[in-house]
Amino acid sequence: MEYEPIIGLEVHVHLKTKTKAFCGCSTEFGKEPNSQTCPVCLGFPGSLPVLNQVALGYAIKVGLALNCRVQEYTKFDRKNYFYPDLPKNYQISQYDLPVAKDGFLDIDAQDKARRINIRRVHLEEDAGKLIHKQDCSLVDFNRTGIPLLEIVSEPEISSPQEAYEYLVFLKSVVEYLGVSDCDMEKGSLRCDANISLREEGACGLGVKTELKNMNSFRAVREALAFEITRQTELLIQGKTIAQETRLWDEKSGATSSMRSKEEAQDYRYFPEPDLPPFIITQGQIDGIKKSIPELPREKLRRFIRDYGLSEYDARIIVFSKKDADYAENCLEIFPEKNKKPIANWLIGPLVSEANTRHCGIADLNVPAGELVELVKFVQRDEISNLSAKLVLAEMIDTGKKAADIIKAKNLIQISDTASLEKILDEVVRENSKSALDYKQGKTGALMFLVGQVMKKSQGKANPKIIQELLKRRLADA
Amino acid sequence: MEINKLTAYELIKKQNAGEVTSQEIIDSLKKRTEDVDSKVKAYVRFSDKSFSNLQLTTYNLQLPLRSIPVSIKDNICTEGLNTECCSKILQGFKPPYDATVIRKLKEAGASIFGLKTNMDEFAFGSSTENSCFGPTRNPWNLECVAGGSSGGSAAAVAADEAILALGSDTGGSIRQPASFCGVVGLKPTYGRVSRYGLIAFASSLDQIGPFAKDVRDCALLTQVISGYDPNDSASVEAEVPDYTKALTNEIKGVKIGVPQEYFIQGMDAEVKDIIEEAINKLKGLGASAGQISLAHTEYAVPVYYIIATAEASSNLARFDGVQYGYRYRAGSQSLIDMYNKTRGDAFGDEAKRRIILGTFVLSHGYYDAYYLRALKVRTLIKQDFDAVFKDFDCIVTPTSPTPAFKIKEKIADPLKMYLSDIYTISANLAGIPAISLPCGFTKKGLPVGLQILARPFHEEMLFKVAYAYEQNTPWHKMKPEL
Amino acid sequence: MAIDKQTVKYIAHLARIELEPSELEKLSLQLQDILGFIDKLKKIEVKDISPTSHILAISNVLREDKPKESLPIDKAMENAPQRQGNFFVVPKVIE
Known part of the structure; x- marks a missing residue:
């Protein structure tokens, strides 16, 4: 039995704003740990978020470039879960009314034009960075609150290579818009994938596996290829696929189950009461549309x-x-x-x-x-x-x-035949054996002679003209 | 002259006349607090430091609250000064910043007095019994509660241990203790006063507001703390009128609505009589009163306990022992252990109850039945008020169905406690301003409060009606014996 | 709506609150009581009513993208229960 993969990609890009999504802290990369924090991004009690207008504008811009419907009415929601890189233990994100939805991205994959549908584009805040030590974990909140755009494709990508091409095109579009550095090494672009297999030609979707920890587009492609092989083998053996999150390990070139997050998540989304809704007018949309360059x-x-x-x-x-x-x-x-x-x-x-x-x-x-x-x-x-x-x-x-x-450097070529003929004379005289070889049909000897002329002229002779002159001379004699 | 018994307005006049100095004001309050706070327990910490910019105020007679000490509820952030919400989980927490209202107070020349006033843990309660420091006692009867959650601020003002105080009101937490303690308390319109620096209980309902000995002082403090703040997205860019202009002692033609749904079972008979008398008084002063209907009143308490606990469960998730406050430390532990034990150990019973209720109503499979439904009924409650305010200038009700109850009387029955907020909760759900002022005493000598509600951003109407009532009644001059 | 002990246990875990067995017992009963009371909301027809999550009719509250000074590290970390260098410390996170 043949199986076909169904792949969906979730891409996160840092928006290139000067300040964080909800406070005035700088977004500069690589600073001293916890030096770019304030009561708001540290989630200190009593602090309140205020949205960065540039971040919202950028989100709309990406939505438009991805052919989405920009929502007339958009709002933020709280996504509740406990994790030490999340200072409030909730993330300000968007749930049912994202900035933009229902778009598409046209790509060329393996010489075929393909349209990948985009489910949604939403704005949220990034979490901090954890550094794992032997006996504890360290938390740096500098990255906390950097505006993050989540771009979710429909699960309709059909091969690892197509996923790769989607990412190449998507990254390029975002870069063209000037809204992100899209630098995977600095974490300003990240990609998670979900993949399921189904019998070729079937309609439903199989059990979905989520893949994380891929640090390059190549890694996404490899991790997906690995998963297809792994899941195909399981299915052929008549085993079931577990619905789980798996981590890609670059070194071993394999994915492995991420145990700690196995319990079902219940994010308890609800409208963020600290942020009144946003109404985006056609005028605003038109203005932003005008700023979109050729893609x-x-x-x-x-x-x-x-x-x-x-x-x-x-x-x-x-x-x-x-x-x-x-x-x-x-x-x-x-x-x-x-x-x-x-x-x-x-x-x-x-x-x-x-x-x-x-x-x-x-x-x-x-x-x-x-x-x-x-x-x-x-x-x-x-x-x-x-x-x-x-x-x-x-x-x-x-x-x-x-x-x-x-x-x-005196690099102008010698192209006048008079001076070249003189050098030619010398070369033919000194290499009569090669001249003879050429005349007897060893065409390769010609290039040797050309080389000798070049050498004598210190590389300045025009090789095309030499070739012509040589051919003529050796044919005459 | 007992300086501590004067109002801010009187103290400012006396300072201008050179009859009293800022130091004398502080000293007098300190002495009073030393004398009576062991009985009242309005303050949870005390400090010799006076945190005012006294130097500045000496030279600037223009400042509206020059050298006036203001006592602060323990959930309003003061830079470098303990702000613990009377909870073990915020033990030792010193905020790195001032709340906007604190900045405004300082700019107005006020000083911060006491560290700080007692409250129900995270403002969860109606009696100040849920404080990790123990309950505040009602200055009128030490066996009774001061109300809550801002019981410390209310009692401090009532006992003349404070000139003015700030509290917060999410479902009545200013008005109900003001009513129990016989002082004036105001919940401003949602968006009138910045919430920046108020440790959130329920973000869509919380407002900071003043406690004062009389309506004029209340207007004065409201004036100072009101206004747009770019740090609070829900703060409204509307001009703050001069509230003292509303203090005219003239209410002829003011149309007062009296909601029939508020005079029902469960209401104390004495309270009922006192409120009816107060309404008659207002009529006597030239106002007209008519019966109105706020049809969804009975749903206000359930709606409130869904929305408020849902928001609280999320707002209080940040207290986890990572960045500040208490961390459970015994033994080697995993991360999840640290979370569970820190929060299990340091939150009080009521906090746990509300966090779990709030988590439940948001959880998968229950959101629509509880949270979403509550948001819809909130719309209906708001519409009730909108309709009434088309025809009426204000609404008059009791602040609480009963006078102050006994300590421990309701603590074992959370539902009974929740129902004591029945008259105050609607104003928070509808976002409208409401004031409570003394309007009489029960036979046992406990104060009763009159609540007045008005249209959003019409605090002037509250001051106008309250001032006229107050100027023609003796209640605000009564002092408890301590 | 009935809320049983098992549900309360699950919810307490979601909220990261450890409950003593006696607390769990008491809380389950109290919550049952409170939810019973709250259930009166089911009487109202809310089909065509839009929810109010923000009481004020304001929108588009935005901030300029202008950097503000961050807190000095020591001030940001002054309250930290555990600190190592300029990092906050937590028990090891196992992924």
């Missing part, structure tokens, strides 16, 4: 259409807004109609430089105009590709202009 999938399509990029190439630069903006700038400035040369530079040498430096292409700080200048040198055959790559590296390291580096 990654539209940009991807446009890059493919307008700049002739392949889907593969376009994806490399589009998911980061900064990189996409930079690339677009370069593509626009590049004066030729055929954008292929500059595009190749962006996804070739630039991406490879960025990868070795662990950053994005925009972070290399090469002004778009300068990159275009460099590519133009190559286009005019004034410098070799090889030299150009070295020039690029130096531009990144020193911030100097392409023309200055080329001039200082």
Whole structure:
């Protein structure tokens, strides 16, 4: 019997506000433990929450970008449970009237367009951080109260790879909106998954397992794949799947049951009496709508259409807004109609430089105009590709202009045939054996001769012209 | 001259005339407290420190409460000073901040007197018997309760151990003790006074309010603590009128509604007579009175005990021994053990009862039947008042169905205790302002309180009617013998 | 509505309150009493009534995203029952 997985994802993103959701404490990351706290976020008796208007605006913005219905009337609720990272032992969250609901995100997964429906987008406060020691746990409340957006997909993702792609697109959308750093390492983006298996073609849902503790999109994909294998085996053996929460362990590459939370939760949600409701007008929605930029999938399509990029190439630069903006700038400035040369530079040498430096292409700080200048040198055959790559590296390291580096290093190619013929004479004379080989049909010998010319010219000879000249000469003789 | 027996208004006049100094006021209160508080037990801690900005007030005669000591209920946060809600679980808690009302008092030149006034644990109660420090006694009869939950504040003012005091009122916790102790107490409109720094019992019902010896002082203190506070999302951005302008001793044409549902079984016969006499007095002063109906009155107590305990169960979840207050320490323990034992050990009986009731009405499978239903009936109760206020300026009722009862009389029967709030609870559910002022004494010499209710943000109407009544009756001048 | 001892025990656990057996006994009876009284609400027809969770007709109370000074660490931790460095300490949380 074949089983198919049904996957739902719950993504939490920290909103990039200056202050916390309900108090004026800073949200800055990495500060001394408990230094960014006040009576409100510490849940001290008598303190009261007041909502950050930017956090609400950001939540609406994400809702709109995910094609949701933004609720005309939204409110907060208390989610009650005891945990030491939750100072009030309730979390201010949203229950039945979230900021936005019923949306979707279009993605491309394994070359197929897919629409993943979004159930809801709601605003809540983050909890603190626990550090587990041998005999006790330590609590740091700096993170407590940072505005958190929960984005819940419908359970309709059909494979680990599709889940991965959903996350890539979702993260990109949120980043494009400028509302979050989406940095998984800093915990500003987190993802939990739920998965159930059912017989292929069946309608109902199987028993749902929740997966936590995945620290990267890759980990989400692996944990889901692991679960599918594990659950399939159980089902084939005729065993039942337990409804439970399982933790992904990166090291062992396996999930394991999280025992302490087995008891059924009863969160006793009720309307937060300390926060009057929020009424969102069409005017507000329209205003926020206007601030939404072109989103990654539209940009991807446009890059493919307008700049002739392949889907593969376009994806490399589009998911980061900064990189996409930079690339677009370069593509626009590049004066030729055929954008292929500059595009190749962006996804070739630039991406490879960025990868070795662990950053994005925009972070290399090469002004778009300068990159275009460099590519133009190559286009005019004034410098070799090889030299150009070295020039690029130096531009990144020193911030100097392409023309200055080329001039200082005397990298302009020798293209006039008179001077080249002289070098050619010498090379053919010194390597008569290779010349003979070529004439007898060993075509590989030609490249050797070209190399020798390059060497003699200290790399400045134009290899294309040399090749032409050599071919002609060796054919004549 | 017994300085401690004067009102704030009189003390301010005497300070201006140079007849009394701020130090003399404090000394006189301290002496009185030393003399009588062992009997009354209005205060739970005492300190020699006077926390006023006296230096400032000496030079600024413009401040409305210059050098006036104000006593504070133990659930209002004072920076660096114990604020324990008379609960073991908040043992030693020193808030890192001042409540907004405390800041306003300081800015008005007032000082904080005593540390602080007794109350039912977390304001859970109607008699101040549920205090971890033991009950406060009624200055008019030491065998009787002072009422609650703000019994300490009411008794302190009644016994002249305080000039003014602050309490909190969630279902009658200011008005009922004011009535039992023969002083004036006001629950402002929900949203009129900031709750920031009031340790929450039921967030949608709580209001801080004043206790005073007479209506003028009550208006004076209300004036100072009222107003918008950006730290309380439920605080309303409405101008605070000059309440002293309402003190005209003129109520001709004021339309008073008398709810028929309030004069029913369970009401003490003497109280009934006294209230009817008071209504006649008001008519005699030119007001008109007509019978009205608040049809859902009988549901107010059950609605209240669902909403208030539900909110309380959540508000009190934070007391868990992690960041402040008491932590149970015996033996090696797991986290859940620490929670269960800390809370099981340190909460009193009534607190446990209410937390568990509140947890129950919110729990899975019961929410709709209890909590949601209660919120709907709350709507009906509010609508009753809206309808009445279309035709009437205010509503007059008894504050409590009985005068002060004996200590221990009701403590074993929680339901009986809950029913003693029957006349006061509706104002909290509807969010409207209500005042209690003395309107007579029983044959045994216990005070009876008259409650007046008005439209939201119409505290002036309360002051206007209460002042006229007070100026034409002797009750507010009566003092208990101690 | 009847509330039995088992339910009270479960609710007490949800509320993280340990009850002595005698307390449990007494509380169950008292709660039964109180719920019996509260049950009178069932008499009212509430089908078309909207619930009131906020008594004031106010909405959209928002704050500017402007940082305020946080508490000094020592003040934030002054009341801590157990402290280690700048951390609050709790019994080990087992996940």
